[in-house]
Amino acid sequence: MAIPGNFLSEATSSMDPVVTGWTPQLNCTISKGSGGRVGDGCLAVRSTAAGEMQARIVGSVLVTAGTLYYAFADASGATVPERIGIRWLNKAGTVLGTTWSLTTMAASATWHRISVAGQAPVGTTRAQVILSSTPAAGGVYSYYENVYFGLPIRSYGNLFPFSVESTEIDATGWSAEVNATISRQVPVTTWSADWYYAGGHTLAMTVTAAGNASVATVDRPTVTPGTEYLAYAYLQPPVLSAQAWLELRFYDGAGNQISAQRAYLAPVSTGMHRQLLSATAPSNAVTCGIAAGLDGASAGQVLRLETVVVKVAPEIMAGTVIPYANGSFEQDSGGWVTAAGAATLARSTPWGVGGYYGSYGLAISSATASSSTIRSPQFTVPDAPGLNWRAQIVAKSAAGAWSTVTVKIHWYDGVGGDLGASSGTVYALPAGSWYQLITDAVAPAGTVQAAVEVVASASATSSVMYVDAVALWQVLPQTAVQAVDADGYIKLTLRELPVGDLITVYRVGADSSRTLVRGEDGLINQNTILSDAMVIEDHEAPLNTAVSYYIELYSTAGALASTRASTAVMLTLTDTNTSWLKDPGNPQRNVLVMVAKAPDWQRPIEQASFVVRGRRNKVVLSGRRQGLEGDLAIWTRSDEERKALHLLLDSGNTLLWQAAPGMGVDDMYVNVAQITESRVGGAAQEPWRAWTLPLVEADMPVTTGVNGARGRTWQDILTEFATWQDVLDTYATWEDVLLDRRKG
Structure with a gap:
C-alpha cells in the first residue's frame, strides 16, 4: 500500500517489482534483495571498498525553496549503522547541499526506522533521497525499503508543531x-x-x-x-x-x-x-x-x-458525557470508588496487559467470592429527564471467576441527591476475551447528573476483572437520513459502529436495486470502520425519488455480523428547469445550472462495410453500439455561477448530470469535451452566459474517492502557519487549503 503523500513512486518506495528507481552514488553496487516488510523486495546496497557508500534515487523530485520536507526509510544491516539524507539541487542540477540525519546508534539486522527533515535552501528546485552507511571493508551489505519523501507527516489535531x-x-x-x-x-x-x-x-x-x-x-x-x-x-x-x-x-x-x-x-x-x-x-x-x-x-x-x-481529547463514544480521563484509566483509576463490597480498584499494570481502549484499564480485584458495587464519579447529563440513556463498559475477566456483572445507571439531582439506580442489565462474563456490556434507562424527573455503576459478583477468591472504554450517552437513532436539498445531497448518519470491523453501504432505489455509496476511499464496500460515528454525504442520490440505505457490518472480510436499514428519504429539486452537474470526487465543486436545451443524442458505432461482387447488399461488420453523445445547452446566471462551472470543468473528471425525473433524461455519468461559452447579447455587463457542453456517456467511477480534509482541522492550519500571509503564500485557493494541496 502506497504511503499517503509520498512524492516517490510506489516502486521506488517499496522496491517492488524492481529497484530501477535507485542508482549507486558512491562506493557501492545495488541489487534487489528479498525479505522486505511491505513486499518481498528491498534495496541491497553492497560496498565496493572500505569507506562510506551511498545510493540515491535515479531522478529528482520537484520541491519549493523554503518549504520543510521529510524523508524516512526502514533499514537493516547487521554490520554497520545507517543514515538518510535529502540532497538539494537547483534548476541546473547543481547540488546545493545535503541535510543528513544522525547515524543510527548501532547496527542491527532487524528492520528499523531512519529519517531526516530539513528546509529546502534558497535556489532549490529539486531534491533527492540519499541512503548512506560506512563499512570498514568491501562486500558489506545494507538493506533499505519503505522509503518516503514529502511533506512532514503530522498527527492531525496536534497543538505542537x-x-x-x-x-x-x-x-x-x-x-x-x-x-x-x-x-x-x-x-x-x-x-x-x-x-x-x-x-x-x-x-x-x-x-x-x-x-x-x-x-x-x-x-x-x-x-x-x-x-x-x-x-x-x-x-x-x-x-x-x-x-x-x-x-x-x-x-x-x-x-x-x-x-x-x-x-x-x-x-x-x-x-x-x-x-x-x-x-x-x-x-x-x-x-x-x-x-x-x-x-x-x-x-x-x-x-x-x-x-x-x-x-x-476524543470521545470514547460519540456524545458521551464521561471525560476521557474517567472512562479510559490511562493515568489512574479515574475517580471510581467501591460503593459496597470488598473490591479494590487500581489502574491495571503493566502497560498493555489490561487495556482495551488504550494501554491501561480499571483493575477490579476481589479477595473473596462476594459481590461488590463500583461506581464512577457523577457527570452532568443535559436535559436528561424523560430521555433514554445508554451506558457502556468493556470488561474482561483476568483472574478467578465472575458469575455475573450488572451494568446500571445511577441518577442524581442538581445537588447530588440520590434519585436511585436503574434496574440494569445482567451479564455473564466468561474468561479470556473483552466483552461490550451495555444498559439502557430513562432518566427520572429531576435528573441533572448520572454515574455508571457496576455490580460485579466474584465466584472465586482472588478474582480480577478489567474495565475500560466506559461511556454514557443519550440514545439517538443508530441510522438517520436527512435530505439537504439546497446542496443536492442526502446526509446519512451512522452511530454506535463497531470500530475495527468492516462496513458496506448501499443506496436502495424504489425498485429495490442496490448501489454502493461513495466514501473517501471509493465505493464503501467492506471498508474498515475507524470511528463509532460516521457521517456520509451521498451526492449521487437521485432527485425527486424516494431512496433508503442498507448497511452491512462485517466482523472480518466476508463474515457478515449484522445489518441496518434507514427510513426512506427524498432529495428534492423544485425547479425542473435546472439540473445538477456534479464531480463525484469533489462535491464542493457541484453546480446547479439552468438548462436551455437537452441534447439531441447520437449513439456512434464502429462499422466496416464490404462490397461483394455479384451481390446487391453490402456485408457490414459492426462493433457494439456506444453510449450517448450530444450537446447540452445551459445558462449560468451570475459571475459566481460562471466561475463555479469553470472550476467544475477544469479537472476534466467524469461528472454526474442529474435532471429532475420526467424531463426525459436519466441520471448520467458523462465526460465533457471542448466547451463553448457565449454571451447572450445585451450590455457588456450582462452576467448571463450560454454554454454548450459536448457530453459523452461514461461508466460510474468506481475507485474515485471523495476528497476532503481527511482529519485535518483549523487547529492544524494554526499550528503549521504563523500568519495568514504564510497560508496565502502556500495555497492558491481555499479548496487547496481544504485538500492540503500546496503551491509547487
Whole structure:
C-alpha cells in the first residue's frame, strides 16, 4: 500500500517489482534483495571498498525553496549503522547541499526506522533521497525499503508543531528542567511498516546526577478553558524498573503554571511505550505544555521520547458525557470508588496487559467470592429527564471467576441527591476475551447528573476483572437520513459502529436495486470502520425519488455480523428547469445550472462495410453500439455561477448530470469535451452566459474517492502557519487549503 503523500513512486518506495528507481552514488553496487516488510523486495546496497557508500534515487523530485520536507526509510544491516539524507539541487542540477540525519546508534539486522527533515535552501528546485552507511571493508551489505519523501507527516489535531512532535529537525523545542541534559539520538527502533508518524530521531534526556530529572517543552500552544485535552508520547525507559512519567501542564496568561496532570509508565520492556493522559484546562488557562522525566534515576540514565502530541481529547463514544480521563484509566483509576463490597480498584499494570481502549484499564480485584458495587464519579447529563440513556463498559475477566456483572445507571439531582439506580442489565462474563456490556434507562424527573455503576459478583477468591472504554450517552437513532436539498445531497448518519470491523453501504432505489455509496476511499464496500460515528454525504442520490440505505457490518472480510436499514428519504429539486452537474470526487465543486436545451443524442458505432461482387447488399461488420453523445445547452446566471462551472470543468473528471425525473433524461455519468461559452447579447455587463457542453456517456467511477480534509482541522492550519500571509503564500485557493494541496 502506497504511503499517503509520498512524492516517490510506489516502486521506488517499496522496491517492488524492481529497484530501477535507485542508482549507486558512491562506493557501492545495488541489487534487489528479498525479505522486505511491505513486499518481498528491498534495496541491497553492497560496498565496493572500505569507506562510506551511498545510493540515491535515479531522478529528482520537484520541491519549493523554503518549504520543510521529510524523508524516512526502514533499514537493516547487521554490520554497520545507517543514515538518510535529502540532497538539494537547483534548476541546473547543481547540488546545493545535503541535510543528513544522525547515524543510527548501532547496527542491527532487524528492520528499523531512519529519517531526516530539513528546509529546502534558497535556489532549490529539486531534491533527492540519499541512503548512506560506512563499512570498514568491501562486500558489506545494507538493506533499505519503505522509503518516503514529502511533506512532514503530522498527527492531525496536534497543538505542537512538527519540530516538537518528532524532533526530526532539532531539539530546540525542549529545555532541560531538572538535573538533565538534552540531545537527539537514533536508537534501533522497529515500528510497524505502516506507522508513519514515528521517525528515527528521538529526544534523549540524560540524567546528570542521581535523583529526579525532567525536561519540558519550550513551545506552549494556546488552549481553551474547560476543554479536555489528551497528551501522549512514546517513552523509552532506561531500565524496566524506571519511574518514567509524562505530564500535561497548563499555564495562565503570565506564563505561571497553574495545574498539572502526571501519568507514570508501567513498562513491560525497555522498548517504546505510548503513554497517554488527559486533563481539563482550568478556567484561567491560556497555554499548555508537556514535561517528561524520571524519578529516582541514576546518573547517566537516558529517557527517550518520540511522537509528542497534545490535542483535544476524543470521545470514547460519540456524545458521551464521561471525560476521557474517567472512562479510559490511562493515568489512574479515574475517580471510581467501591460503593459496597470488598473490591479494590487500581489502574491495571503493566502497560498493555489490561487495556482495551488504550494501554491501561480499571483493575477490579476481589479477595473473596462476594459481590461488590463500583461506581464512577457523577457527570452532568443535559436535559436528561424523560430521555433514554445508554451506558457502556468493556470488561474482561483476568483472574478467578465472575458469575455475573450488572451494568446500571445511577441518577442524581442538581445537588447530588440520590434519585436511585436503574434496574440494569445482567451479564455473564466468561474468561479470556473483552466483552461490550451495555444498559439502557430513562432518566427520572429531576435528573441533572448520572454515574455508571457496576455490580460485579466474584465466584472465586482472588478474582480480577478489567474495565475500560466506559461511556454514557443519550440514545439517538443508530441510522438517520436527512435530505439537504439546497446542496443536492442526502446526509446519512451512522452511530454506535463497531470500530475495527468492516462496513458496506448501499443506496436502495424504489425498485429495490442496490448501489454502493461513495466514501473517501471509493465505493464503501467492506471498508474498515475507524470511528463509532460516521457521517456520509451521498451526492449521487437521485432527485425527486424516494431512496433508503442498507448497511452491512462485517466482523472480518466476508463474515457478515449484522445489518441496518434507514427510513426512506427524498432529495428534492423544485425547479425542473435546472439540473445538477456534479464531480463525484469533489462535491464542493457541484453546480446547479439552468438548462436551455437537452441534447439531441447520437449513439456512434464502429462499422466496416464490404462490397461483394455479384451481390446487391453490402456485408457490414459492426462493433457494439456506444453510449450517448450530444450537446447540452445551459445558462449560468451570475459571475459566481460562471466561475463555479469553470472550476467544475477544469479537472476534466467524469461528472454526474442529474435532471429532475420526467424531463426525459436519466441520471448520467458523462465526460465533457471542448466547451463553448457565449454571451447572450445585451450590455457588456450582462452576467448571463450560454454554454454548450459536448457530453459523452461514461461508466460510474468506481475507485474515485471523495476528497476532503481527511482529519485535518483549523487547529492544524494554526499550528503549521504563523500568519495568514504564510497560508496565502502556500495555497492558491481555499479548496487547496481544504485538500492540503500546496503551491509547487
